[in-house]
Amino acid sequence: MLLESVLTGAVRGGTSILYPTLGEVISERAGVVNLGTEGCMLAGALTAYAVGIETGSVWLGVVAGVVAGAVLGLLHAFMVITRRANPIATGLVVTFLALGLTALFGQDYVGQGVNAMGPVAIPGLSDLPFLGPILFDHDPLTYLSFAAAPAIWWVLFRTRAGLNIRAAGERPEVLEAFGTSPARVRYAAVVIGGALAGLGGAQLSTAFTLNWSERMTVGRGFVAVALVIFAAWDPLKAVGGAYLFSGAISLQLQLQARGWELSRYLLEAVPYLTVILVLVALSHRRRHAAPESLGRVLA
Amino acid sequence: MSPRRPRHLLFTALLALVALLAAACGSSGDDTATTGGSEGSGGATESSGGGAASGDTFTVGFIYVGPKDDFGYNQAAYQGSQAVAALDGVEVIQSENVPETAEAEAVMQSMIDKGAKLIFATSFGHLEFARNLAEENPDVVFVHQGGLEGEPGLDNLGTYFGTVYEPVYTAGIAAGAATKTGKLGYVYAFPIPQTLANINAFTLGAQSVNPAAETIAISTGSWCDPGLQAEAAKSLLDQGVDVITQHQDCTKTIIEATEAAGAFTVGYHADAAELAPKGWLTGSEWSWDQLYVDITTTVKDGKFAESDYNGDYRIGLQTGDNPFVQSEFGPSVTDDTKGKIDAAREAFIDGGSPFKGPVADQDGKEMYAADKQPTYAEVETMDFFVKGVIGTIG
The missing domain is CATH 3.40.50.2300 (Response regulator)
Structure with missing residues (x-):
């Protein structure tokens, strides 16, 4: 059934986009755009793969991938918050840095087999018609992402820490007046954002594709940054955005496999067209959802 | 703040330089x-x-x-x-x-x-x-x-x-003999003539031993995008495809997904039998x-x-030793199949072609008449899918 296959593909392929999108939501909620997300993903993908191979433990690999993403996040935070560099330029530089470093250090791991994080069917639930394959026959990191989005929503909107993050992105001077350093909050948010992007990369290499190859994220990190706008900086809507994008990829491949006689050029553009069209349609409403001090340098 | 600005610029520039150097080392x-x-x-x-x-x-x-x-x-x-x-x-x-x-x-x-x-x-x-x-x-x-x-x-x-397509044709024989569903899958990047010739040769090879065999061809629009490859392989498997091959630069993701699903793999570019110990049939590789x-x-x-x-x-086999050779066979290829592959090879050495007519395109239009065959040069301008390929070029 087409719908079931497409939705299953949306979830299976969406996890590696959802994590960086969630990370970027946190980062931008605190006021910092991070175009280094693509680089954080690549670093996470390679590090998880390499450490997974070297130690024989894919979970250690995933942890290392998260750390690698966080380290690049920290670099971005240092440049943008401490050195007050332009966040757009810095983010791109971070991505290029990661492109080069992962290509260099990843050479030895091209074609090597990682101890994969395979799918784990949830007994009982995975046999449900329709919902079973869509939701309950995935790898552990995908299940974790089901919990991560609401958890991040709860932290952002129901806790003190979340209030601080949002204040750092809206009115950092108010946060400062209450005795909390907005710079410190921003640092934490960008590092966590990088870590989540690293986790997305780790899922891509060790669970979804079981592969490392140069530039293997192919722009997924940039898509994540665009999806944050789509999601109006809301972690729950980010789930919809990530699955919409990967669902569009899945749809075009499923249609090809079913022999639909549509232009393959058009089909390949579908995921990107979808995101662009939705962004255009929602652009007016979304503008008001942006954190007020997004991209503003702290005084 | 403005007096400090040049230093920030300098710092960004330094980091950019480091990044470019790293990119240069790794990438170019x-x-x-x-x-x-x-x-x-x-x-x-x-x-x-x-x-x-x-x-x-x-x-x-x-x-x-x-x-x-x-x-x-x-x-x-x-x-x-x-x-x-x-x-x-x-x-x-x-x-x-x-x-x-x-x-x-x-x-x-x-x-x-x-x-x-x-x-x-x-x-x-x-x-x-x-x-x-x-x-x-x-x-x-x-x-x-x-x-x-x-x-x-x-x-x-x-x-x-x-002549890349010669061993691809013989690999197609192995695929046609192995398939139980009669559905083969081909993941490719772009519909360039070389790729189209490969897809066609693979299909014709399979049909030579299994006339009902079909090949579903899926393009990813990329030589290496593992995320797309994983979904492409799944979408083929969803359609009941039980042999998958590819024309991609990085091949591992598709081979692993195929092996995990219990389907057969035909390799390309390299001997990847170690990635598919059960499902590896054969492949073709450069020498x-x-x-x-x-x-x-x-x-x-x-x-x-x-x-x-x-x-x-x-x-090619007509003119000497083709630098594109067939990979080792996997465990499930029968002696009968190997014999048919040898016979096909001999025919190519004797001047035959995988595209020996009659060959029809997807719509049934005759492209090479009976007893006619394209020259090596003509194959390199191939711009159609043969009958039995499911997919669109434009």
Whole structure:
């Protein structure tokens, strides 16, 4: 059934986009755009793969991938918050840095087999018609992402820490007046954002594709940054955005496999067209959802 | 704040410089970095010393579009370059990850500056840049892998290639014999003639032993996007496909997904049997050593201009040893199937072609009449899918 296959593909392929999108939501909620997300993903993908191979433990690999993403996040935070560099330029530089470093250090791991994080069917639930394959026959990191989005929503909107993050992105001077350093909050948010992007990369290499190859994220990190706008900086809507994008990829491949006689050029553009069209349609409403001090340098 | 600004700029610039350097090392490796300095892989520059004095060393340059250890196209070319490096009096310099842009011209120019007299430009998109340099440097020979020389022909430019589709056809025989559903899957990047010929040969090979066999062809629009590949493989498996092959630069994701689903794999570019211990049928892979050595020797002896290599040189089973060879068989291939594959090979050696007519396109229109077959050159302009392929080109 087409719908079931497409939705299953949306979830299976969406996890590696959802994590960086969630990370970027946190980062931008605190006021910092991070175009280094693509680089954080690549670093996470390679590090998880390499450490997974070297130690024989894919979970250690995933942890290392998260750390690698966080380290690049920290670099971005240092440049943008401490050195007050332009966040757009810095983010791109971070991505290029990661492109080069992962290509260099990843050479030895091209074609090597990682101890994969395979799918784990949830007994009982995975046999449900329709919902079973869509939701309950995935790898552990995908299940974790089901919990991560609401958890991040709860932290952002129901806790003190979340209030601080949002204040750092809206009115950092108010946060400062209450005795909390907005710079410190921003640092934490960008590092966590990088870590989540690293986790997305780790899922891509060790669970979804079981592969490392140069530039293997192919722009997924940039898509994540665009999806944050789509999601109006809301972690729950980010789930919809990530699955919409990967669902569009899945749809075009499923249609090809079913022999639909549509232009393959058009089909390949579908995921990107979808995101662009939705962004255009929602652009007016979304503008008001942006954190007020997004991209503003702290005084 | 403004007085501090220049320092921030300086800092950003420094970081950018570091990033660019890193990108340069990893991504567009300069020859010294990738050959002389690297561990393990047997730096090519070192193997030059054998025999001749440094004064009359013949320098050969190789450029690759991807990493030299990609388990595929570029690795095969790199291995061929090592056979050249082992020749007496020959020094090899190389550069990996050379994009199909004007940068290729710059990289080859720097090789000429280092004394290269022969340059192998090994990726399809390197041709126009090799051609530009060939016009400016009449004393340097350029050979290009996979292209067509075009007009006017130059005395110092040639192209070479194997007839890729011959072993792909015989691999198709193995696929047609193995499939239980009669549905084969093909993941490809772009509908270029070489790929279309492969998909068609694979399908015709399968149909020669299993007339009802169909091939579902899916394009990813990319030579390597593992995320797309994973979904492409799943979407084929969803349709009941039980043999999957591909024309992609990075092959591992699709092979692993196929093996995990209990389906059969036909490889391309490299022997990947270790990735699919149960489902591996066979595959096809490059073996460039002899041709590279022959070309190098010819150029070194100053005989390039009058040789067959000066032009569009194609070598296949009809004309000699095809540098594109069939991989080892997997455990499930029967002796009966192997016999049919041998018979097909013999027919090609005797002058046959995978595209021997009658061959019809998807709509049933006759493309090659009975007893007719396309020449090697005609195959390279193929622009249709044969009957039994499910997919669209436009």
